[in-house]
Every structure is written in structure tokens, then in C-alpha cells.
Amino acid sequence: MTTELSTDQFEALRQLITRRSGIVVPENKRTSLEGKLASHLAELGARDFAAYLQRLSTEPSTGTIWQEVFRRVSTNETFFLRNAAQVKAFSEHILPEITRVQEKRLFKRIKIWSAACSTGEEPYSLAIQLSEALGDKVGEWNPRILATDIDTDAIRSAMRGHYTGRALTNVPRPWLNRHFHVEGEGYTVTSQLRGLISFKPLNFADDKEMAGQINMDIVFCRNVLIYFDIDFRKRVVTHLYNALRPGGFLVIGHSESLRGVHEGFNCIRFPGTLIYQRPEA
8 A cells, every 4th residue: 555646646636626625735735635635545445546536536525535535625723703803893883784784674684604614713703793792682683693614523513612722812701701601621602602503514616505595694704715716716706795685795814805706796994804795786
């Protein structure tokens, strides 16, 4: 058995991963990819990367084998209340605007999509901000947060809602006391907070699932577009645009841009950050 990844095999594997997930493995990451997948190859009993590639090419993207590949090549670093400027824009500007629009409707509701939610810090941060802003009226507003990620292990971790260390650094002590309880060496989110969120796996390459997300007031898709090539980026952002109600907002990573990706959004400048908005009908 050999676990050396040849140049041709690396290129074939890169292309296969991109087709199945949209994730682009950089050309200079051959050794890194080999290291990430060598033990998976051994677990499957493949004699070499040629056999491994053959196995992957016949497996469905929704199966456990590809889920393990996605887990190994995904980046899952995140923490609560990430990017202070975006946190402030959401609580002080975007959420008040959403509630102002919803006040005119007979059935009030707030729909948020945390796309590529990783291990859950982002959707729980949003749930905390909603709870703090709406107070006793949170039930009246019926807020729903959809949290999705391609990594099923990350989704399972998010559903547990248990966090330690650096992930909680930005959480103010009063919020920590209200929305978490001590468990072991860390903190676990309350059932009330968890009740605002629906977690499920979702692959951005699944056009049917992507098209099924509709009428969102705001979509967070941060620090993930940078891992896609331009064509896949356009495909994903088109789905995100369609997922938003007219007037809805899109938040992407502070180092990301929609320039040359999608021309349908209005760009709104808030202190320290840019937020995109689908125009009103």
C-alpha cells in the first residue's frame, strides 16, 4: 500500500472535490491534502490513491464516505459574536429594519439562514442577539434560524451546543449567565436558545436543496466564498439572492466581495463593514 499522491492524482482529486462540494483545493496544497486523506484511504482499505479516487467517483455525495472527505477538507474555525462591526450592524441597524418591515404584516416572523454555520457559534450568537433585542416578545415574533453546513460532524457538535475556551471570549458575562449553563469544563446553551434554531446538513453544490431556501430576512454566509472558484461563487450567491425576500440582507466575510460575482444587490455601508441588500420589489 502507498499513500503518496501523484501530481495527476492530486489534480483529479482536486477536481472531484470541487465538483462535489465547490471547495477549491489550492495547487500548492498537495502535501496537505495527502496528509488529510491518507488515513481515510487506509480506513477504506484502498491500496493507493488511484483506488481511493475510483471509490470516491462511484460514491454519492450524500454518503458517509464523502461526508468524511468534506469534514477533512473543510475549515471550521469560528467563535461567538465574530466580527464586532457586523455584530453591531445586525443588532443596531438590520434587526430594527427587519422588525419595522414585519410590523406591517399580520403574521410577524423573522427568518434567518446561517449558511456554513460550522460548529454553531454563529447561529447561537444570532439567537442570543434576537433574545436580547426582543426580550419577552421573542415568542410573539416567532424567530427561526436555519443553520446549515456541509460537515455533518460539525452539525452534530452544533446541536450539542457545548463550548469552551476561546469560542466564548466575546460573550459578555451577563449573556453567558442568561443563555448558558455550566457543564463540565465549559458551557452549554439553554434549551430556549436551542429552540430557536433548526440544524441540518446542506451542500452548496446541491442546487435542489439550495433552491428550497426562501423568504429569508437575512442570510449569513461568512468566510466561505473564498474557498470557491468564481463560477461556483456566482452559482452560490445567486441561490442566496433568491433565498432572500425583497429587501432582505446578505452578510459575507469582511475580506469577501461580490464584485464581479453578482450585480443584483445594493451595497450598504455601516460603520466598519459592508452589508448587501436585495432591492425591494
